[in-house]
Amino acid sequence: xxxxxxxxxxxxxxxxxxxxxxxxxxxxxxxxxxxxxxxxxxxxxxxxxxxxxxxxxxxxxxxxxxxxxxxxxxxxxxxxxxxxxxxxxxxxxxxxxxxxxxxxxxxxxxxxxxxxxxxxxxxxxxxxxxxxxxxxxxxxxxxxxxxxxxxxxxxxxxxxxxxxxxxxxxxxxxxxxxxxxxxxxxxxxxxxxxxxxxxxxxxxxxxxxxxxxxxxxxxxxxxxxxxxxxxxxxxxxxxxxxxxxxxxxxxxxxxxxxxx
Amino acid sequence: xxxxxxxxxxxxxxxxxxxxxxxxxxxxxxxxxxxxxxxxxxxxxxxxxxxxxxxxxxxxxxxxxxxxxxxxxxxxxxxxxxxxxxxxxxxxxxxxxxxxxxxxxxxxxxxxxxxxxxxxxxxxxxxxxxxxxxxxxxxxxxxxxxxxxxxxxxxxxxxxxxxxxxxxxxxxxxxxxxxxxxxxxxxxxxxxxxxxxxxxxxxxxxxxxxxxxxxxxxxxxxxxxxxxxxxxxxxxxxxxxxxxxxxx
Numbered sequence: 001x002x003x004x005x006x007x008x009x010x011x012x013x014x015x016x017x018x019x020x021x022x023x024x025x026x027x028x029x030x031x032x033x034x035x036x037x038x039x040x041x042x043x044x045x046x047x048x049x050x051x052x053x054x055x056x057x058x059x060x061x062x063x064x065x066x067x068x069x070x071x072x073x074x075x076x077x078x079x080x081x082x083x084x085x086x087x088x089x090x091x092x093x094x095x096x097x098x099x100x101x102x103x104x105x106x107x108x109x110x111x112x113x114x115x116x117x118x119x120x121x122x123x124x125x126x127x128x129x130x131x132x133x134x135x136x137x138x139x140x141x142x143x144x145x146x147x148x149x150x151x152x153x154x155x156x157x158x159x160x161x162x163x164x165x166x167x168x169x170x171x172x173x174x175x176x177x178x179x180x181x182x183x184x185x186x187x188x189x190x191x192x193x194x195x196x197x198x199x200x201x202x203x204x205x206x207x208x209x210x211x212x213x214x215x216x217x218x219x220x221x222x223x224x225x226x227x228x229x230x231x232x233x234x235x236x237x238x239x240x241x242x243x244x245x246x247x248x249x250x251x252x253x254x255x256x257x258x259x260x
Numbered sequence: 261x262x263x264x265x266x267x268x269x270x271x272x273x274x275x276x277x278x279x280x281x282x283x284x285x286x287x288x289x290x291x292x293x294x295x296x297x298x299x300x301x302x303x304x305x306x307x308x309x310x311x312x313x314x315x316x317x318x319x320x321x322x323x324x325x326x327x328x329x330x331x332x333x334x335x336x337x338x339x340x341x342x343x344x345x346x347x348x349x350x351x352x353x354x355x356x357x358x359x360x361x362x363x364x365x366x367x368x369x370x371x372x373x374x375x376x377x378x379x380x381x382x383x384x385x386x387x388x389x390x391x392x393x394x395x396x397x398x399x400x401x402x403x404x405x406x407x408x409x410x411x412x413x414x415x416x417x418x419x420x421x422x423x424x425x426x427x428x429x430x431x432x433x434x435x436x437x438x439x440x441x442x443x444x445x446x447x448x449x450x451x452x453x454x455x456x457x458x459x460x461x462x463x464x465x466x467x468x469x470x471x472x473x474x475x476x477x478x479x480x481x482x483x484x485x486x487x488x489x490x491x492x493x494x495x496x497x498x499x500x501x502x503x504x505x506x507x508x
Contacts, residue, residue: 070407070410092413096410096413097413103408107402107404107405107407107408108405108408109408109409109423110405110427110506111430111506120412121413124414124422125413125418153503153505153506154505155504156504156505166408173412
């Protein structure tokens with residue numbers, strides 16, 4: 001079966017290797033005088049699925065963009081597989097190859113077909129042979145259930161289909177960790193399901209995932225660990241059952257009572 | 261060609277006095293063809309030069325060097341805000357006076373011909389507009405799309421080549437078509453620096469034969485044909501590059 005049964009699939013067992021793949025220590029980030037992240041620390045182990053939830057403007061998206069170096073931080077440290085992200089000597093390419101990111105607005109290349117979107121980076125950046133890249137791209141397109149759409153342009157696809165192409169495009173670089181930045185926020189409820197099913201399968205396969213999401217039911221189902229952020233700090237974190245059932249902090253409880 | 265249309269126009273002249281001698285007199289026909297060839301070459305080279313300047317200028321505008329950016333801005337201001345005819349005169353008589361001449365045995369010939377000066381002047385004139393057109397196209401490429409390329413490990417140059425330019429070119433095309441068509445028409449100004457293009461040649465023809473109204477018609481017809489074909493070609497490019505579903 002291509003996809004894990006959505007009902008049976010809970011969080012996959014966390015692998016024994018608990019070495020942190022992504023590690024944040026006291027990360028601070030400001031836009032001008034406005035401090036968005038006020039000292040964030042978290043560890044995500046290999047194969048772990050971490051969900052970041054919280055109200056809008058609490059710095060969730062900023063946090064995720066800092067992890068692959070799209071936004072520089074002012075203080076603290078972020079390491080991915082032992083590499084310091086903000087080390088000026090760091091080869092950004094070697095970092096970003098390990099980190100895939102999927103955006104809320106898909107951001108596909110509109111002048112390339114689905115197949116070309118998926119193949120472009122492995123061909124041009126990794127310089128892998130075309131036949132090998134094409135084989136991998138076709139299997140990734142099949143995995144996100146878009147076989148038959150290889151020659152379509154992004155403009156001809158629905159939002160949910162475009163978002164699945166974006167996931168396949170990111171996976172084509174064979175990342176070690178995938179970042180999802182509110183990837184279902186721009187989709188209608190029906191297409192949300194298709195995209196979540198794709199992510200669910202990735203998680204079940206053991207891909208390390210960090211998700212910023214407003215889909216509480218989904219977070220509860222796939223996450224090993226949930227972080228609730230508000231005002232630039234992590235207010236509370238823990239296994240999904242504890243956060244969703246018996247949150248300690250009043251802010252967490254108030255937020256959850258409004259969205260659940 | 262002359263055998264085909266010659267008898268008709270000779271007959272027309274005999275019966276009505278409408279003298280389209282460029283279409284039946286072999287000597288005048290030869291002049292007409294030479295003028296047409298010169299105009300087409302002038303259009304081709306000027307447009308090509310203006311495009312090269314446009315791409316390089318747009319790239320230089322986003323360069324880190326302040327001097328380079330300032331230089332490009334100064335260039336645009338200078339050549340958008342002066343009439344193309346003055347520019348042609350400036351290049352040919354102003355700068356042309358300082359370029360070396362070669363002794364051709366009895367008379368001397370400047371290294372840069374009037375045709376070459378026309379290409380340079382018109383290319384620079386059209387290029388000033390093209391820089392702005394390409395810059396607008398480049399700025400219209402969404403930052404988010406470039407960010408996606410960045411996160412997929414594309415270098416700055418790769419992002420520019422594979423993402424920015426193809427999208428910017430498509431966005432620029434309608435404005436670019438306008439400017440290139442306008443530039444093609446402006447090539448007739450090369451007449452004033454004695455480039456033997458169509459306007460110049462037909463002027464000679466009507467001076468010799470006093471058939472001004474007829475040659476005016478020919479001149480009109482010639483430019484309508486050439487510019488219509490050019491615009492059709494550019495529109496065909498636009499259609500070919502259209503992206504299904506994009507921007508809707």
